Amino acid sequence: MDEGPAAEQAPHRVKRVSMADVARLAGVSSQTVSRVSNGHAGVVPDTREQVLEAMRELGYRPNSAARALKRGEFRTIGVVLFTLSTTGNVRTLEAIASSAAEEGYAITLLPVAAPTHDEVRGAFTRLGELAVDAFIVIMEVHLLDAATVALPPGVQVAVADSNAGDRYSVVDTDQAGGAGTAVRHLLDLGHRTVWHLAGPEESFAAQRRADTWRAALTDAGRPVPPMIRGDWSADSGYRAGLRLAEEPDCTAVFAANDQMALGLLSALHEKGRAVPEEVSVVGFDDIPEAGSFLPPLTTVHQDFAEVGRRLVQGVLRQLRTESAEPGTTLVPTRLVERASTAPPPAPRQRSGKAV
Amino acid sequence: MDEGPAAEQAPHRVKRVSMADVARLAGVSSQTVSRVSNGHAGVVPDTREQVLEAMRELGYRPNSAARALKRGEFRTIGVVLFTLSTTGNVRTLEAIASSAAEEGYAITLLPVAAPTHDEVRGAFTRLGELAVDAFIVIMEVHLLDAATVALPPGVQVAVADSNAGDRYSVVDTDQAGGAGTAVRHLLDLGHRTVWHLAGPEESFAAQRRADTWRAALTDAGRPVPPMIRGDWSADSGYRAGLRLAEEPDCTAVFAANDQMALGLLSALHEKGRAVPEEVSVVGFDDIPEAGSFLPPLTTVHQDFAEVGRRLVQGVLRQLRTESAEPGTTLVPTRLVERASTAPPPAPRQRSGKAV
DNA sequence: GTGCGGTATGTTTACGTAAACATCATGATT
């Protein structure tokens, strides 16, 4: 049987070992092999051992396509995202992957080249044909809207970075809580008001942080300085910093993420504005490097791991109950105080043209 | 046909639409549906339109499990990696994902919890059962060795961050070229020698960079200072920086990655050692934030996108030719000069106890 | 010893797709 005539037929393609091959070698039916393979009861130890031995000898590996076809499930979750260039996405993805692995699920990545409606729609179409039981979307909601039409029915979805809690199961960091804490921290330190270096308009998270910043100032009866827009990059933070350095009134800045805070720090240093003595800076994210910035950055810590975990759990629960669970779950943040914040320079005069 | 008796049988499970359903509605055979679905010729426009209409109406999506079973391929590449916490891995993964997408392949992620032999072996076993045609491994070679036994035969592999070019198809950044350029840049600036802040021992890339650093100094007839070991993190760079700040002879440091360089910068600043006036620092990677460090970091740029692209192309080529292609492909680097390097402080005296 | 319950194992079938082969009409060629 080792050198059967069939062995010659396809020299170029490695014929995979199937249950039938194992069955033949072990002298049992393929159903018995299936039972052993799936750990079902009702196989006498003697037979089981024979089958296992045959599997080992032939190097049998179950064919997942056939298995999926039979079972009707792939044990795989698709993850749609735009980019791996933001810390948040990467960390969330990492958490999703490990949570999924714990549940015996694999992750299939579906990168979307550009955040345009067409691209997103295309991605969803492909995802629909993909070997995936459910998926998790990490992107801005307004793009998701456009793609809704293409959302394959019956496939469960969970979403991050979005406010679509009315239609989907959304898990997100408590943006408002975090931003509020950041602003209040600066106010408590004695700053008259707080400037804001915001993320890009398209980002729900950025918008949420900005809204909260404005509300926190208004609630405290403080003036609201003009908002500055960045694009999450350190570079945009640098450019913003050059502008802010020119504002003598600016003693405190809340940056919407740590990368922009880094650029900001760089620009302030270049312009001779000392942090935190003259200007206090707070970031958002708490990336691992934040503690090594100059000065070490006070920032809002996001628990991306928890977001990822809940995303996976949510989508699996939906899968099991066969029902959607719209609603939003918020993961709390916490402020990590380091060395980039301090009380404002001096009991300044109103018009503040001193120095 | 809309309200057939079969409609009631399974209220809880969404019965997926199959080719047969489409065929019935369109009044053709399922083979014709298959032909339309795969864009084969030999279907009259009239019929084709009818089929497409039926597909649309029923929301037909091909079942990828059945397709994979029939075709014997999944059009999916598995990616094994330890962590998404290093820039290199993330950027490489991103490039892999988009290159693969261009070729019509999806990416399945297989995170390995801990870099132990058991974990790796387990990961490979799982990967063997996964719906994957080939895979790409991003990890240290000595761990790959242990797992070789479990490598499913007939499945093609490409590897990054390894020197296993004799057995696998390896694609890597030209570590030696990059490290050599970095060291020579500092030497050319007039520094007597260059210190090295190395990455962790397990990393092939770290080892390679360290070896090259040593060789470059030796070639130039310069003394080789003791090597300092970090673990890629900014934190370890900070700790190393505290030590280096105590070395009056140290005027130039080559850090094995940008994160460690960041920590180093932070420590040097804290200790009052000016960069680049007193100490020059060169990094490796050129992460997007490197330009915003204080001072902006001179570093070796790695083309991760190219590495990812070649990895995918390599593995697909192997898949098509059904043959392994051991060998190593090196992707060139280039030095990005920013503001963290300068000539050494002064024409110092030999014993250098000045200042 | 006949029948019965239970267990170990074998046989049939279906999952959805697509290759291979079969059929049928149409119109051109003899």
Next chain:
DNA sequence: AATCATGATGTTTACGTAAACATACCGCAC
């Protein structure tokens, strides 16, 4: 008019697995 190539479409089959059903065998109760 008979033949044949051509193109459009239908029918059969196989991919590898696992559920459902079938069978064979064992020991025990009557």
